[in-house]
Amino acid sequence: xxxxxxxxxxxxxxxxxxxxxxxxxxxxxxxxxxxxxxxxxxxxxxxxxxxxxxxxxxxxxxxxxxxxxxxxxxxxxxxxxxxxxxxxxxxxxxxxxxxxxxxxxxxxxxxxxxxxxxxxxxxxxxxxxxxxxxxxxxxxxxxxxxxxxxxxxxxxxxxxxxxxxxxxxxxxxxxxxxxxxxxxxxxxxxxxxxxxxxxxxxxxxxxxxxxxxxxxxxxxxxxxxxxxxxxxxxxxxxxxxxxxxxxxxxxxxxxxxxxxxxx
Numbered sequence: 106x107x108x109x110x111x112x113x114x115x116x117x118x119x120x121x122x123x124x125x126x127x128x129x130x131x132x133x134x135x136x137x138x139x140x141x142x143x144x145x146x147x148x149x150x151x152x153x154x155x156x157x158x159x160x161x162x163x164x165x166x167x168x169x170x171x172x173x174x175x176x177x178x179x180x181x182x183x184x185x186x187x188x189x190x191x192x193x194x195x196x197x198x199x200x201x202x203x204x205x206x207x208x209x210x211x212x213x214x215x216x217x218x219x220x221x222x223x224x225x226x227x228x229x230x231x232x233x234x235x236x237x238x239x240x241x242x243x244x245x246x247x248x249x250x251x252x253x254x255x256x257x258x259x260x261x262x263x264x265x266x267x268x269x270x271x272x273x274x275x276x277x278x279x280x281x282x283x284x285x286x287x288x289x290x291x292x293x294x295x296x297x298x299x300x301x302x303x304x305x306x307x308x309x310x311x312x313x314x315x316x317x318x319x320x321x322x323x324x325x326x327x328x329x330x331x332x333x334x335x336x337x338x339x340x341x342x343x344x345x346x347x348x349x350x351x352x353x354x355x356x357x358x359x360x361x362x363x364x365x366x367x368x
Contacts, residue, residue: 132300133263133264133265133266133279133296133297133300134262134263134264134300134303134304135215135259135262135263135264135361135363136221136264136361137220137221138215138217138221138222138223138262138361139221139222139223139261139262139304139305140222140223140261140262140305141222141223142305143305144173144174144305144306144307145173145174145175145176145305146174146175146176146261146305147176147177147178148175148176148177148178148196148197148261149177149178149179149180149196149197150162150166150177150178150179150180150197150198150199150257151179151180151181151182151183151184151192151196151197151198151199152179152180152181152182152199153182153183153184153187153190153198153199153200153201154182154199154200154201154230155201157249158201158230158249158253161246161249161250161253162179162199162253163179164250164253164254164292165250165253165254165257166179166257168254168292168293169254169257169258169261169293171293171298172293172297172298172301172302173298173302173306174301174302174304174305174306175261175301175305182198182199182200183196183198184198184200184227187200187201187202188202188204190202190227190228190229191227192216192225192226192227193225194224194225195224195225196225197225197226197227197228197257197260198226198227198228199227199228199253199257200227200228200229200230201229201230201231201232201235202229202230202231202232203231203232203233203236204229204231204232204233205231205233206233207231207233208366208367209231209364209365209366209367210230210231210234210235210248210252210365210366210367211228211229211230211231211252211253211255211256211364211365212228212229212256212362212363212364212365213226213227213228213229213255213256213257213259213260213362213363214226214227214228214229214360214361214362214363215259215260215262215360215361216358216359216360217357217358217359217360217361218357218358219357219358220357220359223260223262226259226260227260228253228256228257228259228260229256230249230252230253230256234367235248235249244284244285244286247285247286247290247291248285250278250285250291250292251278251282251285251290251291252365254278254279254291254292254293255278255279255365256363256365258278258279258293258297259363261301262304263279263297263300263301264279265279265280265281266279266280266296266297267280267281268281268342268343269281269343270282270283270342270343270344270368271283274286274287274289274290275294275296276289276290276294277289277290277292277293277294277296277297278290278291278292278293279293279294279297281342281343283368334352335350335352335360335362335364336350336351336352336353336359336360336362337350337351337352338350339351342366344366346366347364348363348364348365348366349361349362349363349364350362350364
């Protein structure tokens with residue numbers, strides 16, 4: 106009988122391990138920023154976009170709504186000025202506009218209170234590039250969906266899973282890519298949903314989020330052409346370009362801007 110004790114003990118340990126709940130593991134929260142709300146986090150996204158973007162916004166909302174900790178609805182947009190796309194407290198506004206030949210495809214801005222709580226947010230898509238015959242003309246629809254999905258993801262406090270434009274895509278819109286070719290590149294993936302659960306579902310919050318900033322100093326200063334309101338650059342992408350900015354409003358309040366530059 107003695108010879109069976111060890112196998113039985115190993116089996117008992119294995120069963121015990123399997124019985125332990127699995128906690129979602131993720132690592133790309135955007136800093137420590139998150140909405141100060143229990144799950145499901147209920148948010149309204151204001152639709153200020155034109156007809157060519159409506160389908161992309163609808164798909165992005167449906168994709169992010171697949172998260173177990175988000176409850177999203179769409180409403181008519183309330184941004185008085187599309188150039189600024191400023192949201193009201195507790196709201197997210199989504200806008201498209203010809204923001205000019207300034208180098209960026211999209212931005213996401215989050216207004217922060219008490220150093221970490223998101224209190225309002227927006228996403229802006231730059232029509233200057235998406236309507237250009239010479240720029241992304243062959244797959245403009247994919248690029249619109251990719252940028253829309255990523256910028257809205259930032260509004261929930263998500264960072265990037267990866268910031269290298271040239272490596273193999275991870276199959277999520279929260280990854281930098283030089284060319285979003287597949288459906289998987291245009292949508293969130295399981296890792297994104299796991300991160301949201303980690304942030305809002307009672308799991309351990311990530312102390313730091315996202316991949317490390319791009320190596321090297323920024324190779325140009327993009328704070329021009331109406332972008333001076335972004336404040337100081339505090340991060341760079343995998344190509345060394347400043348892609349995260351902070352504007353200090355005082356008393357723990359600030360605006361954080363993420364920029365997706367044209368590749």
